Amino acid sequence: xxxxIRHVTIDSADAYGLAEFWSAALGEPLHExxxxxxxxxxxxxxxxxxxTVPERKTVxxxxxxxxxxxxxxxxEEVDRLLALGATLVADHRRPDGSGWALLADPEGNEFxxxxxxxxxxx
Numbered sequence: 001x002x003x004x005i006r007h008v009t010i011d012s013a014d015a016y017g018l019a020e021f022w023s024a025a026l027g028e029p030l031h032e033x034x035x036x037x038x039x040x041x042x043x044x045x046x047x048x049x050x051x052t053v054p055e056r057k058t059v060x061x062x063x064x065x066x067x068x069x070x071x072x073x074x075x076e077e078v079d080r081l082l083a084l085g086a087t088l089v090a091d092h093r094r095p096d097g098s099g100w101a102l103l104a105d106p107e108g109n110e111f112x113x114x115x116x117x118x119x120x121x122x
Contacts, residue, residue, distance in 0.1 A: 007042070007049035008065075011057070012107055015041040015050040021106050022048060024084050025067075057108045065111040066100075074115045078103065081113065 012018040016034060019041035023030050028045040041050045069077035074093070078101045082088065089110060090102040101113045 005047065007047050008063070009049045009051055010109065011053040011055075012050050013052065013056060014107075015039060015052040018105065018107050018109075019043060019048070019050040021085055022046070022050075025081055025086075025105075061110050064109070066114055067111060068114045069116040072116065073119055074101070074113055077116075078113050 010018070016030075016036050016038050019030055019034065022028075023043055026043065026046050028043045031042040031044050034041045039052045042048070043050075067077070072080070078088070081103055085106045086103040088101060089104050093099040093101055097119065098115070100115070102110055103113060104110050
């Protein structure tokens with residue numbers, strides 16, 4: 001028997017607060033037992049577990065998430081995520097419509113937003 005990934009665990013200053021951002025970003029609810037101030041917060045449907053740690057993020061992520069919008073364009077999704085509290089770190093979008101946007105969540109964890117499947121299909 002092999003192993004499978006149960007969760008991707010993300011260190012955070014405020015597990016519940018960061019999980020709320022990602023819950024809204026992904027359209028997946030927080031686990032029903034999660035409460036503000038909890039040391040851990042889970043988005044079970046996305047397999048993301050947020051854990052409160054004492055130290056702040058200080059360097060670039062070694063692992064990051066790549067998001068692909070399902071019901072909107074890449075640019076619409078970037079705008080929506082910025083409105084939720086993300087910040088634009090680097091814009092790799094090209095005039096021909098290809099490329100991606102590098103964003104950071106409210107605690108500085110980088111993630112990319114790629115083109116939707118419909119945009120890739122042309």
